[in-house]
Amino acid sequence: MNKRPLYFDYAATTPVDERVIKVMVECLGFTGNFGNPASSSHAFGQQARQSVEQARRQVAELVGATPGQIVWTSGATESNNLALKGVAQARGAGGGHIITSQIEHKAILDTARQLQDAGVAVTYLVPDAEGLISAQAVSEAMREDTFLVSLMLVNNELGTLNDIPAIGQVVRDRGALFHVDAAQGAGKVAIDLAQWPVDLMSFSAHKLYGPKGIGALYVGPRAQQRLQAQIHGGGHEGGLRSGTLATHQIVAMGSAFALAADSFDEEKAVIVHLRERLLEQLSSIPGVRLNGSPTRRIPHTLSLTFGEGEFNPAALQASIAFSATSACNSASNTPSHVLLALGHDARSASRTIRLSLGRFTTEQDIDQAVQLIKAACASAPAFWQ
Secondary structure, three states: OOOOOEEOEOOOOOOOOHHHHHHHHOOOOOOOOOOOOOOOOOHHHHHHHHHHHHHHHHHHHHHOOOHHHEEEEOOHHHHHHHHHHHHHHHOOOOOOEEEEEOOOOHHHHHHHHHHHHOOOEEEEEOOOOOOOOOHHHHHHHOOOOEEEEEEEOEOOOOOEEOOHHHHHHHHHHOOOEEEEEOOOOEOOEOOOOOOOOOOEEEEEHHHOOOOOOOEEEEEOOOOOOOOOOOOOOOOOHHHOOOOOOOHHHHHHHHHHHHHHHHOHHHHHHHHHHHHHHHHHHHOOOOOOEEOOOOOOEOOOEEEEEOOOOOOOHHHHOOOEEOEOOOHHHHOOOOOOHHHHHOOOOHHHHHOEEEEEOOOOOOHHHHHHHHHHHHHHHHOHHHHHO
């Protein structure tokens, strides 16, 4: 059997934690918690319902929300669609203006373009040189008809961290709603929705050691009457998202968020240590640079650009699982829109990789990856000829 590559693509997806798998499996078989939580009044359905509501509490507790503010979805992409389209359509009248940025996830950018086609004006803010969107930039872009601002908490390619409380206050002062895509931030950043001026926030389980196919949207009090459902057929989830609830996935997401809450400080300290070990060893490579803010960032995600003629990414493909772009761009094999927005050209973007660390990364993984990257740099002259 071929040796598996080192895994440095946690930002794309995390493996499901074994503890999460255990509670997930317990909701599948006939002897387990398999009932329909949405409509069954018998004991099987009630047991499933209790587990779903416990999971809702677990998700809410990690982010400072109340359980009733958490709406289950299939993932952050659906949550983003529900937030943007739901707010736009609930207004009733066409037109209006929303603000987002050039470096959002494609789930936001593609949805914003759909709204443009429907007559909504959209401003795409340009990030600063460090890959951040400032509260001032948002303030300057606000218009009388701005009804929604949507920005990510943590950039999925750079790992940069926007000042969401400051931005949210600007948005709230102007009367608009504020949506935040927190798929890359939950469990890595301390989120307090009881205090933050945020109206909608998207989450996805598979970025936090839960399964794919399950996520949630936080719907705050200012947004509850200003959001239109996108999936109809039974009025589940307070009428915002119809469909039979997937107990096994929901319980798994709750478990994953609870584990993240329990180990938040300890896990962050470990990741910081591993990040510093990685950067220290890579600093000996001439011309390598870190993209994005060196300070306003999570430690988990690193975007590294190597100097011209000093890196052969093909030499790493079999030995390290990394990303040459974000997962949302990889299918089209086009240069990262995030890097292009930061001023990279296509050639510079081709010399950029994203390394993302996680719960199961070890010091040995770091040391081996560094040696492999240095070897890829040593083989670069032949690559670029």
